Amino acid sequence: MAAIMVQGTGSEVGKSVLVAGLCRAFANRGLNVRPFKPQNMSNNAAVTFDGGEIGRAQATQAIACRVPASVDMNPVLLKPEGDRVSQLIVRGKVRGTLTSGRWREGREGLLEEVLASYRRLADEADLVVIEGAGSPAETNLRAGDIANMGFARAANVPVILAGDIDRGGVIASLVGTHSVLDPADAAMVHGFFINKFRGDPALFAGGMATIEQRTGWRSLGIVPWLAPARRLPSEDAVVLDHPVVGRGHRAIIACPITPHIANFDDLDPLKLEPGVEVVMVPPGRAIPDAAMIIIAGSKASRADMAFLRAEGWDIDILAHHRKKRPVLGLCGGYQMLGRTIADPLGIEGAAGTTTGLGLLDVETVLGDDKTLTQVTGEALGASFSGYEIHLGQTTGSGTDRPLGRLSDGRAEGALTADGLVAGTYVHGLLGEAAQRAAWLARIGVAGQGPDHHSDVDAALDEIGEAIERALDVDAILAIAQRAA
Known part of the structure; x- marks a missing residue:
């Protein structure tokens, strides 16, 4: 069994799509792959074959792996009911509600259940591709963490870090993450890559060298802007911050x-x-006036x-x-x-x-x-x-x-x-x-579009192929094989 964890320098750097693309790339190589996210927060959920609910992104990643979605792929799901209250879903079933004030204590008791789900997936797979949540740089949340370095350390899973160049400041975000991490956490990171790049990647060669020099982390490549990602199911309400107008x-x-x-x-x-x-x-x-x-x-x-x-x-x-x-x-x-x-x-x-x-x-x-x-x-x-x-x-x-x-x-x-x-x-x-x-x-109106399921699968193929071209996938697999 091998495992790799994709963490990000912040929310919305594209972790969900990157993990889906890696899952499809590795599945296309003939590996038996499973996705995993220890903790997710989303009101967009999907029902699994074993009768539970998980985050929509993990269900999409299961499609990328060409396997049925299971509750073990996202053992902890928080579904916001208000600004400070969320429904707590553990292994697909409602376990109650949590306020933001109670979450810090409540999550510590969930680590063993998270690890148990991970081990079940690991037992049936050649490779588990894991998605972090938010950013490990949020050191105020490190105590009791089960979503990023807390999980990586507990499961002894190597990490690669993704930075989003589209929002700007990607050098500072990667170098800054390195500077604020506890040394033992920073040692879990074995490489980094850049996401959402537009234009000629050669123009950022100097930036990659700077990040390598400042962090000691290995460069694994630059992922271009992935247009097919627009065809994947929406994960959370962030996409509604810029609603479409007629x-x-x-x-x-x-x-x-x-x-x-x-x-x-x-x-x-x-x-x-x-x-x-x-x-x-x-x-x-x-x-508006609508049909x-x-x-x-x-x-x-x-x-x-x-x-x-x-x-x-x-x-x-x-x-x-x-x-x-x-x-x-x-x-x-x-x-x-x-x-x-x-x-x-x-x-x-x-x-x-x-x-x-x-x-x-x-x-x-x-x-x-x-x-x-x-x-x-x-x-x-x-x-x-x-x-x-x-x-x-x-x-x-x-x-x-x-x-x-x-x-x-x-x-x-x-x-x-x-x-x-x-x-x-x-x-x-x-x-x-x-x-x-x-x-x-x-x-x-005459319907002309394809089945959505077929279109999502085709988009995942395109993303997987782009990942193969952009990243050193062989090196990522070699890093994954260091997992316990």
Whole structure:
């Protein structure tokens, strides 16, 4: 068994994509590879074959390895419910909530479980490619760390460090990381590489030499800007900091960005369609005149419903409906389309009931049992495959007219008699080309894009090939073989 850990000089330096690319590059060499991230924080999650949930990035990395995703690939997942509160998922199952103040003590008890998951993966693989979180330079978080050097030291896994040149200051970020690390932590780093480079890498030869001289770390290469990464599922809400605004003459599909938006990668397959433009609507803006509105998933559907009203988006959605234009609610969005969302146990905050948009004759009651399952079925005359990941049960006369049927015959979702309002708990509904085309036909657009799953796989191939060209992959594998 061999292992390598990719850490970064900061968040958003591209670690998730780099790990996915390395996984595909090594898998293409015939190695049995597994991805691993000790601790992740994201509301974009995926359901595994063994009935748990992990971060979306690790599920994508599993695809890169050409293996099913398992809960051991991301044993600790934090799903933010507010600025200082997160739901804690351990090996795919909810273990409670944690405030930021309690996290420092709580994470120390998780290291053994993290190591146990890692060892299970190591036992079945030739190579484990591990992704760090944030940066090891955040030395204020070093005590009790399980995400970066704390894990690397405990598992005796060598580290390579990635720096992002696109944001500037990459020499200082790498040299600075070296200068603030504890010497024993710095000794775990066996090399570095540069990510997101635009132009001729030869122009940065002097920069690479400076970093090598100042740190003593080996240069492993310069990765170019990876355009295919845009086709991979979105991992977290950072991508929503620069939302798309409508332009051009394509049919607009609008989605409001609520504070607790989750699994908004459900909309990614629509980006494959030349006839539509997905517009993510930020707070402070009205929902534009659109062919369709999609209300995405939510980590806190009652709070996001209240936010919809505070923004006046409920008025926009109801006006859109009066124009006889379709509305689709996904998971938490499905709950918001109903008459009420009740939380008698205070699962998502203070106990109580929130009035929904009332466009579907359904009611939702939140409970402490989370549904986590992969599903297949048919809706609108076309097949789909995806997964359910939600709290609560939705009932009412609206479910007597289901949107579709699961492969086991169960009814799924709700659809109004006029076919204009639909709700579903299926994430990934729009991934298959025929299913997506059925929805686009309702707004007069011909679906032309491929299956999203096939496109993601093709993008991973392109990224893996770029990694092989840009990095000294042989040297990275040799470093990985030093793992215990």
